[in-house]
Amino acid sequence: MKIQYYIIAILMFSFLITSCSDFLEEKPESFLGAESKDIDAVMLEAQLQGAYKAMLWYKNGRQMMVGVSGTDEAQGATVEVNYWADQGAIDKYNVSLNSENWLTAWMWNTAYFAISRANTTINSIQNVSNVSIEWKENKEGEARFIRAMNYFMLAQYFGKVPLITEKTAPSATPDYPREELSAIYSYILDDLKFAELKLKTSYRSGRATIGAAKALMMKVFMYAQPESGLRDYSKAKKQFEEIEQLNVYSLQSNYEELFMPEFENGVESVYEFQFEYPDEPNHIQYSLGSRAVGEYGPGSGYELLLPTQRYLNLFISGDGDERLQASVRSEFYKDGTLVTSAPDPEYIFPHCKKYEDNRNTYSYNSSKNVYYIRYADLILLYAECLNEEGNLIGAKEQVQRVRNRARATLPIMAGSKTEMLDFIYEERMRELGMEGWRRFDLIRRGSDYFVNEVGKYNKFANGNIQPFHVLYPIPNNEITMNYGISKDDQNPGYN
Incomplete structure (x- = not known):
């Protein structure tokens, strides 16, 4: 149990605002100690579920x-950007985007909270009695997937970060330095390689599967920063081809159905975050709704983010593309x-409606799940891999495949590798708009591209x-409490 308390002491802010107090006051199931002896399968499952639940804090509200915001596809409403300094900094890239920014710190804290729970689970597995080796390995595979996902997000947002594992020794003077990206991504891949061997092809909704592990490996090979030495389109391509061989995923027949509650955990879902009101609700629909419709009325909210004109203009009149209407609300x-x-x-500018949940008229709470990885996302990444090797016909x-599902009729006008890549990036915005991948997509084409487009x-x-905004600042509390990191270790451009 010691390691969990040391890690949380280091990595959780004490000032995560009153409205977030449930996160810090919760006594999670997964804090059953790593040193617990002779725990049973039910207790281990409780620890694992605690790790899954920790990840919901990425997507359950304003955070x-x-x-998503601060890109060329979405930005906050002016009233929100100007009123909330920390939130506005995500769009403005101003002095409030600093080591004290609570939103970027939230992402850091949430990741290490989930990692801590995953580590606890892995440490406890050896102590579970009266279960098979296969059962233990399956649970370890799930915990490793969770850990890998969180380290992937940390590396994408912050670059080099402390690498804390189930084997990290506790210390009265915590000393966890930032590790090189090559070490972080290698560790992620090791976890995912274990997971793909031990997980199941399909399982109860919301759990990690072989396909999810392979999909995240595909992401690692395409999104790993070049300096890590691990970006590899050929390996990403291989992962997708192995996913296809599983014969598990397909495109939902109608794009709009993807965002209807009755189609949650459907044929296109590779991994999605599981929310359930009242126990595990999300508040996204209220954060994204419009003030014009009245307090707590259906569709009401705070204009947390709005689609940019750039995003809206990508849908060309006469193309027949159904995704704009399915993604954006224009009437209130x-x-x-x-x-x-x-x-x-x-207030009546087009709003994102992908997160609306018509089952709850009290708009603050929602049971609607949130996608992490969809099959369409992987198809478009695969197209990018084919384009990278010069196979334009295959890429098209x-x-x-994705455009046909959207009923888009205009031909793909791309005669060169560069033109095809540009088209794929635009298609990713049309398909995945406001689902959380745009920032990472822009950055992996280089800091200049990111700066120019945004x-x-x-x-x-x-x-x-x-250019330094490709990374977010290391939270000040981490620098203060972790003896392994000093102010000199802060990401470039930040104080």
Whole structure:
């Protein structure tokens, strides 16, 4: 149990605002100690579920904007950006994007909280009695997938980070230095390679599977920063081909169905976060709703983020593409009456509707799941792999699979490798808009590309965004409490 308390002491802010107090006050199942002896299968499963639940804090409310807003596809409403300094900094890339920013710190804290729970689970597995070796290995595979997912997100957001494992020794003076990206991604891949061998092809909704492990490996090979030495399109391509051989996933027949509650955990879902009101609700729909429709009414909210004009313009008139209508709400009703004017025009500007849940008229809470990886995402990444090796025809065929589902009719106009890559990136925005991958996509094409695209299309970022913004700042509390990190270890550009 000691290691969990040391890690949490290091990696959790004590000031995560009053509205977030449940996160810190919770006494999670997974804090059954790693040194517990002779625990049974039920107790181990409780620890594992604690690790799964920890990840919900990425996507259960306002914090979901990190990685979505501050891009060329989405930005906050002006009233939100100007009122909330820390939140506005995600779009403005100004001085409030610093080591004290609670939103970026939240991402750091959530990741290490989930990692701590996964480590506890892995440490406890050897002490479970009256179960098979296969059962133990399966549970370890799930815990390793969770750990890998969280280290992947940490490396994407922050670069080099402390690598804390189930074997990390506790210390009265915690000393966990930032590790090189090569070490972090290698560790992630080791976890995923174990997971793909020990997980099941299909399982109860919300659990890690072989396909999810392979999909995350594909992501690692495509998103790992070049300096890690682990970016490898040929290996990513191989992972997708192995996923296809599983014969588990397919495209949902209708794009709009992807965001209907009755199709949760469907044929296209590779991994999604599981929410359930009232025990594990998410609040995204309220964060993203419109002030124009009244407090707590269906569709009400805070304009946390809005699609950019760049995103809206990607859907060309006459193409027949159904994804815009399925992704964006352009009409708002208050008490059954269409709202045609508002004190602020942005209140009735197109809003993201992918997270709306019509089962709950009390709009603050939702049981709606949130995607992490969809099959369409992987198809488009595979198209990128084919394009990288010069197979433009194959790349077009894969992109066309996704466009056919969307009923898009205009031909793919790309005669060169560069033009095809540009088209794939635009198609990823049309397909995956506001689902959390755009920031990472922009950055993996290079810091200059990231700066140019965001500076050009995000009205708040222009003039502020710099190449160093490809990483977020290391939280100040981590620097203060972790003897292995000093102020000199802060990411470039931040104080």
